Amino acid sequence: MAVLDQLTSQQAIDLENKYGAHNYHPLPVVLSRGEGVHVWDVEGKQYYDFLSAYSAVNQGHCHPKIVNAMTKQAQTLSLTSRAFYNDMLGKYEKYASEYFNFDKLLPMNTGAEAVETALKICRRWAYEEKGIEENDAQIIVCENNFHGRTTTIISFSNDAVARKNFGPYTQGFIKIEYDNLAALQNTLEKNDNIAGFLVEPIQGEAGVYVPSEGYLKAAKALCEKHNVLFIADEVQTGIARTGRLLATCGNCSCADKSCSGTPDVKPDILILGKAMSGGAYPVSAVLANDPIMNVITPGSHGSTFGGNPIAAAVAMAALDVVKEEELAENAYQLGELFREEMNKYIENSNIVNLVRGKGLLNAIVINDDEESETAWNICMRLRDNGLLAKPTHGNIIRFAPPLVMTKEQLLDCVSIIIKTLQEFEN
Structure with missing residues (x-):
């Protein structure tokens, strides 16, 4: 088979299965083209993309x-390494x-790399500025977190699939319950060696868990009281996804014209990726x-x-698009509409x-246990009906379309989702 030969979907899947490591379990659809909110498979069928590469394709x-x-x-200059300056980075x-x-900004490539970078910065700050004895620093994290799959990061994950047989694990992390201020306060009060608190403003991979009103603001205040760095992992929630530029902006939205632009919570360290x-x-x-x-x-x-x-040129253009096309405002408005329409259906759903969710980061919880295949089967049927989504944690389906979606397109997608769910009602 020549490299440039057109493949069928099954041929492409077979090639990956034979020659690629089996570290993913993709939905069986083979995509070859994308534009705006749509993608097409190798046979030419069009789909709505309702995952956006885990919020990387916000634009x-x-x-x-x-x-x-x-x-x-x-076509001008692609790479110099950091051995030399280049005219784009600054x-x-x-x-x-x-x-x-x-x-200041420290540039990296992937979300997991950025998280690792933030952890290193936090530890060095703890030793050189806070005065913690070297190698004694502890960083608080949350249960059911997802910050990547490097060796250090899985050391403080409680995802058995990501952790099993990858030890020994890195020390220096304390896990507490997400959205539990009492647990955070208790840990801070009992340990003088806390350097930072690493948190997702919304736990995406865990099933789009949105914390209680005021949780992030109160958590930041506790961190300030104890001279601990508040580290926000906005790799998935940032860049307009939740209806504001950053999910840590608080309860206002970019659609609120009276907003002062001052966030309720400004992280000490902000981690970004994906839609950058x-x-x-x-x-x-x-x-x-x-x-x-x-x-x-x-x-x-x-x-x-x-x-x-x-990377520098692409990131500046991508951030330009977010502002020029008012993507945060669009995400806020369409997110409200999506949850409103879905709640109407859920009232009478079995x-x-x-x-x-918030903005256009949402999830529905299927009435079945995590070990069942119901959510997977629903996503397979959604695919057949022209919309691509994927389960997370068994019985939860995450919905995160590109933020350039129009109201008409969103309502069309809602119709597809409801039509599909109706096929599974008892």
Whole structure:
């Protein structure tokens, strides 16, 4: 078979199964093209993308402004490593630092790399600025977290599939219940060696769990009281996904014209990825102010590809699109509409228990246990009906379409979802 031969779906799946490591269990659909909110398989069937590459494609597939920025820069200079300066990185660092209101940015490539970077910054700050004895620093994390699958990160995960047979595990982490201020306060009060609190503003992989009103603000206040860094992992929730630029912005939305623009919660360290590039290129970043970021010195951290010229150009274009097309406002309004329409159906449904989420990061909980295949079977039928989504944690289906979706498209998708769910009602 020649490399450029057109494959059937089954041929593509067979190739992956034979020559690729089996570290994913994809829905059996083979995509070959994307534009806006739609993707097409190799046979030419069109689908609504209701996952957006786990919120990486917030700006829609193949957004022309992002693609043009990538193409133009690729034809000029792609990589220098950090052994030399390049003429794009400084522009990007200034642009993104001002965009998110921080002093400095440390560029990386993937979300997991950015999380690892934040952990290193936090530990070094604890030893050099807070005065914790070296190797004694502890970082608080939450149960059911998802921050990636590197060796360090799985050490504080309670996902058995991600952890089993990958030990020995990295020490230095304390797990507490998510959305439990008493647990956070108790841990902070009992331990003088706490360096940071790493938290997802919404636990996406765990099933789109939205914390209680005021939880993040109160958690940040507790961290400030105990001189502990509040680290927000917004790899999935950031860049307009939840109806605001960042999920840590609080209860206002970008659709609220009276909003002052001052967030309720400003993280000490902000972790971003995924939609930083609109899904066009691996781009992630850690942002912090000088008193924290200045603990990083030459040789203490790095990445050959981190901050490369293509990444810088793509990220600036992707962030431009978010503002120019008012994607946070659109996500807020369409998210409200989606949950309203789904709740109307759920009132008389036997198959769906509830819908939850913020903006266009939502999930429905199927009335079955986590070990059942009901949610998977529903996603297979959604695929047949022209919409792509995927279960998480067995009985939960996550819905996260590109933020460029229109009201008419969203209502069309709601119709597809309801039609599909009706086929599974008792």
